[in-house]
Amino acid sequence: MSTAGGRRRDVLAVLREADEALSIAAIAERLEVHANTVRFHLDALLEAGQVERAVVQPAKPGRPPQLFVATRAMDPAGPRAYRLLAETLVDSVARSGDPVTHASASGKAMGAQLGRPRQAAAQDEPVGQLVELLDELGFAPEAQGARIGLRHCPFLELAQVHPEVVCPVHLGLMQGAMEEWEAPVTVDKLTPFVEPDLCVAHLTGVSS
Incomplete structure (x- = not known):
């Protein structure tokens, strides 16, 4: 069973490996977890500055899905020496x-x-x-x-x-x-x- 920190790293790893912005559903599918689990960890990653929302133009009428990308920067929550x-x-x-x-x-x-x-x-x-x-x-x-x-x-x-x-x-x-x-x-x-x-x-x- 993955810990909260381990699962959060999994979410971040999926976004870093992706060639495009991903939705909550897409991340959940790749990790085989519930969307609410992904949403919980995304909130923490957004607050830590490790993930950001992608701005996309909707392809069709209606509310577009939220898309996320990994922030291209050194991990501010990484280990220190x-x-x-x-x-x-x-x-x-x-x-x-x-x-x-x-x-x-x-x-x-x-x-x-x-x-x-x-x-x-x-x-x-x-x-x-x-x-x-x-x-x-x-x-x-x-x-x-x-x-x-x-x-x-x-x-x-x-x-x-x-x-x-x-x-x-x-x-x-x-x-x-x-x-x-x-x-x-x-x-x-x-x-x-x-x-x-x-x-x-x-x-x-x-x-x-």
Whole structure:
């Protein structure tokens, strides 16, 4: 018995192999399934952008049948390998002559970009805005005076292999946001893994 995902792939495969647009009845006949089954999967494929309705001129009076074709594009619902890409890029930076400087600069650029929409709010509460930003990125931050504890690393596996790249990116990200906000507070350093589940960002300029 075919699963829903498997049947959906079957419908898409029939359309990709066809030389012309097909009706629901034609697809159902080729797959030997009920038309309602085809209609159900076509709705999902249309929503995912993998299938589109064909525009045809009716050959005779009356309502023409709906015809469908496979979208000629890469499958937007296909598998992803972002971790492999991240590993490749991190390894490339690690092999450079000065990985810390390169990683820090990249982090600062990203921090400035991410911090820009928060610039107005950050004028009064830069530390609070930084904590919110870090929380959105998955760091599970905990503000503690002149320190921000980070209870989670979104790039843990990469940080364990190449801390000389990933940790400067994180530090640069925080510094870049603060610089974008022209905040009186700066992130002086990041101490990774002071505990198995804790990294600490150290702030300067925080009023007591």
